[in-house]
Amino acid sequence: MYRMVSEGSLMESKSSIFLPNTKKMWKERIIFVHMKIEEDYSIKKHTTFGIDADVSYYVEYDSEEELKELIESGFLLDREVLALGGGSNILFCDDFDGVVLHSEIKGMEIVERTEDSVLVKVGAGEVWDDFVAWTITQGFYGAENLSDIPGSVGATPVQNIGAYGVEAKDLIERVECVDTKSAYTVTFENQELSFGYRDSAFKHDLKGLFIVTRVYYRLSLLPSFKLDYGTIRDELQGSETSLQTVRDAVIRIRKSKLPDPSVTGNAGSFFKNPVISNDRYEELLEDYPSMPHYDVKNGVKIPAAWLIEQCGWKGRSQGRAAVCESQPLVLINTGGAYGHEILELSEEIRESVRQRFGIDISPEVILVAAPQEDPSDSLTR
Numbered sequence: 087m088y089r090m091v092s093e094g095s096l097m098e099s100k101s102s103i104f105l106p107n108t109k110k111m112w113k114e115r116i117i118f119v120h121m122k123i124e125e126d127y128s129i130k131k132h133t134t135f136g137i138d139a140d141v142s143y144y145v146e147y148d149s150e151e152e153l154k155e156l157i158e159s160g161f162l163l164d165r166e167v168l169a170l171g172g173g174s175n176i177l178f179c180d181d182f183d184g185v186v187l188h189s190e191i192k193g194m195e196i197v198e199r200t201e202d203s204v205l206v207k208v209g210a211g212e213v214w215d216d217f218v219a220w221t222i223t224q225g226f227y228g229a230e231n232l233s234d235i236p237g238s239v240g241a242t243p244v245q246n247i248g249a250y251g252v253e254a255k256d257l258i259e260r261v262e263c264v265d266t267k268s269a270y271t272v273t274f275e276n277q278e279l280s281f282g283y284r285d286s287a288f289k290h291d292l293k294g295l296f297i298v299t300r301v302y303y304r305l306s307l308l309p310s311f312k313l314d315y316g317t318i319r320d321e322l323q324g325s326e327t328s329l330q331t332v333r334d335a336v337i338r339i340r341k342s343k344l345p346d347p348s349v350t351g352n353a354g355s356f357f358k359n360p361v362i363s364n365d366r367y368e369e370l371l372e373d374y375p376s377m378p379h380y381d382v383k384n385g386v387k388i389p390a391a392w393l394i395e396q397c398g399w400k401g402r403s404q405g406r407a408a409v410c411e412s413q414p415l416v417l418i419n420t421g422g423a424y425g426h427e428i429l430e431l432s433e434e435i436r437e438s439v440r441q442r443f444g445i446d447i448s449p450e451v452i453l454v455a456a457p458q459e460d461p462s463d464s465l466t467r
């Protein structure tokens with residue numbers, strides 16, 4: 087399914103790897119590559135939910151070489167591994183007994199230019215919106231509708247981020263990764279990654295096996311805009327349509343609707359919009375004739391926000407967890423909440439939607455260290 091483009095230098099026999107067992111020994115072993123490594127570390131400031139939880143190890147690396155060095159040292163052997171970007175779509179339900187790896191791999195480089203497009207290679211540790219802002223200054227078309235989405239470049243192929251009619255998959259040409267076991271560099275082409283709605287092979291077959299290090303985006307040099315989603319066209323208010331005005335309009339709309347994570351802890355949409363069969367939709371329509379819906383390839387998509395609101399959750403709080411008043415798809419930490427409090431609220435919402443509509447709304451947010459009833463909710467290497 088995938089292709090190795092270069093080989094790491096995995097030590098010959100894993101049993102011969104020297105495995106230090108104290109923080110001091112690990113630091114001594116790893117310090118020469120200047121990596122930041124913390125033990126029993128609070129992850130609070132690294133997630134937009136602002137939830138306090140401890141992780142056994144937190145490691146920051148600046149380059150592929152450092153990441154490979156870490157893997158080859160044997161440090162990750164028999165440990166759960168979690169790649170963390172900006173922590174903007176993740177909920178630590180409890181302490182995490184494993185290694186959190188954070189990429190600081192930077193760089194935006196044009197690697198190919200044709201008459202009508204450019205291919206740009208971007209480091210996984212770049213902030214996504216910094217990249218979008220850069221594409222605007224360069225006059226590259228395609229990413230402007232994805233302005234102001236929090237998080238890192240490395241997470242974009244994992245999540246297949248999307249907004250206003252554009253998804254990351256429309257721009258991604260290939261993704262460069264490092265195999266967490268062999269330390270080999272592996273490249274995946276777009277069509278190998280089974281992209282779907284907020285979904286990709288990184289959440290399924292490839293789950294926990296690869297760390298994204300670079301993403302290649304194809305952007306257009308020819309003016310072309312998607313203005314018919316949400317209220318972009320209205321927001322432009324007759325002003326000239328340019329990369330900058332579209333970006334500004336998108337940012338204004340988003341700021342008016344979504345809580346700012348630096349003020350109120352949240353991770354954007356907590357649930358995905360469910361897709362139901364046409365038959366089920368027809369049945370529900372009898373009881374709920376005004377139910378909003380969108381026809382999609384495999385059925386009918388119902389806005390989860392509407393379902394949640396109908397169940398009376400909009401604006402409701404439960405302890406230190408609450409449902410956002412302006413956007414019920416967003417769950418918020420009203421101050422000092424633990425991950426399990428947000429999780430419990432989400433489960434109650436999910437159950438009430440199931441009871442009333444017979445529809446399951448699954449979380450979009452990645453649940454870490456969640457109770458193990460549903461293995462797909464937690465990340466295991």
Ligand SMILES: Cc1cc2nc3c(=O)[nH]c(=O)nc-3n(C[C@H](O)[C@H](O)[C@H](O)COP(=O)(O)OP(=O)(O)OC[C@H]3O[C@@H](n4cnc5c(N)ncnc54)[C@H](O)[C@@H]3O)c2cc1C
Pocket residue numbers: 134168169170171172173174175176189210235236237238239240241242244245246247248249284296297298299344345346347352353354355452
């Ligand atoms: C206010 C707000 C608004 C948002 N609006 C949108 C929106 O409009 N559209 C949208 O799609 N999303 C939205 N989100 C969700 C979020 O911004 C995206 O999912 C984003 O891509 C997460 O990036 P991150 O770097 O923070 O990833 P994290 O939350 O750190 O991680 C998310 C997942 O990606 C994996 N991952 C991260 N980096 C790597 C890597 N280098 N290699 C392998 N796996 C990795 C993690 O293991 C995890 O599974 C919003 C979030 C917030 C807080």
